[in-house]
Amino acid sequence: MKIKRITSLDLAEITEIEKVCFSDCWNEHMLCRELELPQALYFAAEHKGKIVGYLGGHLICGQLDITRVAVLPLFRRKGIAAALFKEAAEHCERITLEVRESNAAAIALYKKIGFKEDCVRKNYYSAPIENAVLMSSDRTRQ
Secondary structure (H helix, E strand, C coil): CEEEECCHHHHHHHHHHHHHHCCCCCCHHHHHHHHHCCCEEEEEEEECCEEEEEEEEEEECCEEEEEEEEECHHHCCCCHHHHHHHHHHCCCCEEEEEEECCCHHHHHHHHHCCCEEEEEEEEEECCCCEEEEEEEEEHHHC
């Protein structure tokens, strides 16, 4: 598996991952606009030349606020998300994210790789409406 920075050439593959993994998927135009932001920091995991997962967010003052994390179902539980977070951590001092309260698998993964629960945001998500657990990881805690 190879971790690389996402470029505009990767957007078609990332869009397909979005469709599989999110009820509120971003389209190629939205992803392109996201990558054009000066604070955008996005990484993809490749397996045999095919993107199987990605992670990204906004890097501001040493803090990376994750906007998206997705791994194709056939490639989950293989360390891909952990590898993406490890790469992201090399570029910042702190990472923050929100996760659906019902997503026990993701919460368990985030705790395993050093995140802590900070608080709950009521009704943060739509489609369906659900609370978000805010989590963070500091380099000093890892």
